[in-house]
Amino acid sequence: MTAHLPDNIIIEAKLERFNPGGSVKDRPALKMIRDGIASGELAPGKTILDSTSGNTGIALAMIGSALGYPVRLVMPGNVSDERKRICRAFGADLIFSDPLEGSDGSILKCRDIYELDKEYYFKPDQYNNPANPLAHEETTGPEIWRDTDGKITHFIASMGTSGTLVGTGRFLKRTNPDVQIVAAEPDSPFHGIEGLKHIESSIVPGVYDASVHDEKIGISTEDAYDFTQRLAREEGILSGLSCGCALAAALKLAERLAAAGKPGYIVAIFPDGGEKYLSTPVFSGETMHYADGI
Known part of the structure; x- marks a missing residue:
């Protein structure tokens, strides 16, 4: 999926499916x-x-x-x-x-x-508990910085509670202010991307901090489905819909950098694996159903 990109643009994914419970959460x-x-x-x-x-x-x-x-x-x-x-x-x-x-x-x-x-x-209250983003500020961010040898230029995370984006983004910005933080979200209030929020039309999580990200990239449900399926069939990565959303955003960003003749080291969070979605339309072939922030 990245063969069309120049050699000076790298896209890497952090696979959170390998955590004990199977996700970034x-x-x-x-x-x-x-x-x-x-x-x-x-x-x-x-x-x-x-x-x-x-x-x-x-x-x-x-x-x-x-x-x-x-x-x-x-x-x-x-x-x-x-x-x-x-x-x-x-x-x-x-x-x-x-x-x-x-x-x-x-x-x-x-x-x-x-x-x-x-x-x-x-009540842990994941949408409003500061411990949510702090967990990523203390772990996810440092891991990405270490594993990329500090070469990361862009970080992408899809938004549900926004804790992953905010916490990881805070660490990366503090470590290197030039790192660009990119939020991936559904492009419509009514969408079929499980676990994600269209922030403007939803109850805004208390942990959300708009000052952390440099831009937002909207992704359609159709693109999230398509890239989730392609990850399995072309890359051997069985992933959830939020991963397809993050990849779609990463490719949009990479293609924009390529068109401008700029290099990039893009890291996207893949929050979970696809085993929990085998009965859903993304893998079952059934008709998609839309709701607001499923």
Whole structure:
């Protein structure tokens, strides 16, 4: 897919599927839980409660089971069956919000549940907890800087909570202000890219910091699907839809640099693997369904 690019433009992907829970969300989930235990907010007998599109829920369920905490998750009813089954396999209790309301619906439903019994729950609140981006500032950013020998010129991350983009971007900007931080997002409020938000039309996460990124690149659902499929069939990388979105943005950026005669060392985050999407239209061949920030 990059054969048409000049030799002085490199695209590399950081594959987060190899984390224990299978996604980039293991990082903030672990930090939020550790911080909750350290502060006393997460005490024995409490239940972990949060809204999720799937990956954070899987991470919370995995870590909660290992530490002996019950986990209750609120997610849109149309997330992939694989995500639901994995969460349940870890023992999590699932509550479903209206699929047409996307991730915003699960955020609001989770908020209502928490308000009814605050003493019973520990709510990591991934959309607003500073520990989310800080996890990436402390780990993801330094790993990328180390693994590229400081040669990275552009960093790309797709946005759900925006924690990966914001935290990694802060570290890279602090280390080298010339590194360009690029946000990849759906190009429309109504889209079919699971886990991602069209920020302008959604409940804006409290951790989102628009000053961190230098630009945003909008990606259509069709392009995200196409590049996710091509990653599997041409590169041997079975990935999730947000990976296809990030790759589409990376290629747009690379082609723009090539047209301007500029070099680039682009690193894109691939948040998860494709195993959780095998029943979805991206791999099943069924018709795509759109919602706001699924």
